[in-house]
Amino acid sequence: LITSAPGVxxxxxxxxxxxxxxxxxxxxxxxxxxxxxxxxxxxxxxxxPIRKKGKLPGPTESVSYTLEYGEAALEIQSDAVEPxxxxxxxxxxxxxxxxxxxxCELVRRLKAEILECLVIIELKFLKGVEKLESVPFFSLLQxx
Numbered sequence: 001l002i003t004s005a006p007g008v009x010x011x012x013x014x015x016x017x018x019x020x021x022x023x024x025x026x027x028x029x030x031x032x033x034x035x036x037x038x039x040x041x042x043x044x045x046x047x048x049p050i051r052k053k054g055k056l057p058g059p060t061e062s063v064s065y066t067l068e069y070g071e072a073a074l075e076i077q078s079d080a081v082e083p084x085x086x087x088x089x090x091x092x093x094x095x096x097x098x099x100x101x102x103x104c105e106l107v108r109r110l111k112a113e114i115l116e117c118l119v120i121i122e123l124k125f126l127k128g129v130e131k132l133e134s135v136p137f138f139s140l141l142q143x144x
Contacts, residue, residue, distance in 0.1 A: 029055065029074070031092035035120065039090060048080045048087070050103050061109045065102040074099070076106040083111035094119045094139060097128025104135055 029051040040047040053062055053073035060075040081087060089103050100117055107114055114135055122129070122139035129137050 035090045035092060035118075039088075048076065050074050050076050050089075050106060061106050063102045063105045063109075065098045067098060068096055072099075074102045074106060076103075076110065078110070081107065081110050081112040085112045086115050087112050088115050089117045090119070091117075092120050094122045094128045094137075095126050097126075097131030100128065101131040104132065 029049065033049065036049075037047045049056070051074065053075050056075050056077050059078040061078055062073050062075045064071055064073045087107055089100065089107065091100060091103075094100055094117075100119075104114055104117065116136040116138055117132060118137075119139045120141060122142045124142050124144050
């Protein structure tokens with residue numbers, strides 16, 4: 001799995017610093033699920049799935065966004081995070097930035113504080129980070 005890669009394992013093990021002690025990492029459907037749960041486990045906090053529309057039970061918040069090939073929607077459970085809770089959103093890849101921007105919008109609707117967006121791979125040539133505006137962002141690997 002992804003956590004068996006030495007660089008990723010070191011990254012995950014180093015993330016447990018004090019600044020993230022209130023962290024509740026939302027992970028994006030579906031490869032963000034490979035990163036978010038190990039991170040949450042390492043930090044001793046819960047994991048929050050952000051899923052494609054129609055996959056979550058109970059009341060949800062939903063946001064639509066455009067992809068390079070059409071439109072999609074993401075959802076988060078309405079009670080997944082508390083107002084003021086500190087979160088770091090995680091995913092495997094940042095390409096055009098549409099999915100991550102939608103995830104940020106969902107977390108903001110729940111009035112949580114986004115500390116950072118973390119991804120394993122960033123495709124810099126697609127300039128997706130520009131869609132994140134002022135949200136702090138970190139990628140482990142960058143491809144120009």
